[in-house]
Amino acid sequence: LHCSSSRLAALCIVFAMQVPQAAKETLPGVSNYTRLDATLACGGAPSVEALAELKRRGFVTVINLQMAREPNARIEAEGQDVRNAGLRYLSMPLNPSPGADVAEAVEGLLKAIAAPVNQPVFLHSVASHRAGAVWLIKRMLRDGWSPEQAVMEAETSGLSDHTVYWNQMQQFALDYVKTHPR
Secondary structure: OOOOOHHHHHHHHHHHHHOOOOEEOOEOOEOOOEEEEOOEEEEOOOOHHHHHHHHHOOOOEEEEOOOOOOOOOOHHHHHHHHHHOOOEEEEOOOOOOOOOOOHHHHHHHHHHHHOHHHOOEEEEOOOOHHHHHHHHHHHHHOOOOOHHHHHHHHHHHOOOOOOHHHHHHHHHHHHHHHHOOO
16 A cells, blocks of 8 residues: 555545554564464574473464475474474464465464463464465454455554565465455
8 A cells, every 4th residue: 555645645544544564573483474463473484492481471372374395394303303392283284376276275274273271372384375375364353354454464564575475475375365355
């Protein structure tokens, strides 16, 4: 959403006041760490050292969106590291490639994120692009946000790094919502 004219800028200010502020924070050992609300944070794959800090910050569950075939994916080892840190671990691979059937995976993710027993959740992918896309879907389908609100939050919170891959994940989320309405 670009706020270039004065009338549109005023509308953007009112609109921004309605969007809860997610917070881009620093968490050593996690790239692109963003605390989105009291129940969820997104980021890149955590280092072993970051897991203790996630626990200290009150997280209960780590959800990994990586697929086992990805370079440097440590699905089993990460699961053990997460459990050793005293956290719950869920491996829920998400393959947003064109033509991939993701409906079951996305619905499972939305349910896992919403389950009180899992909250707060740290949701991650390699660099947080897929995690951010899941958050956009959640905002639109579960929270009733407009695409503009969800994208604005992503951009102001730091989920958006304006790379080609983020743009693809944003489009994936918007397309998913169009084909899987509430």
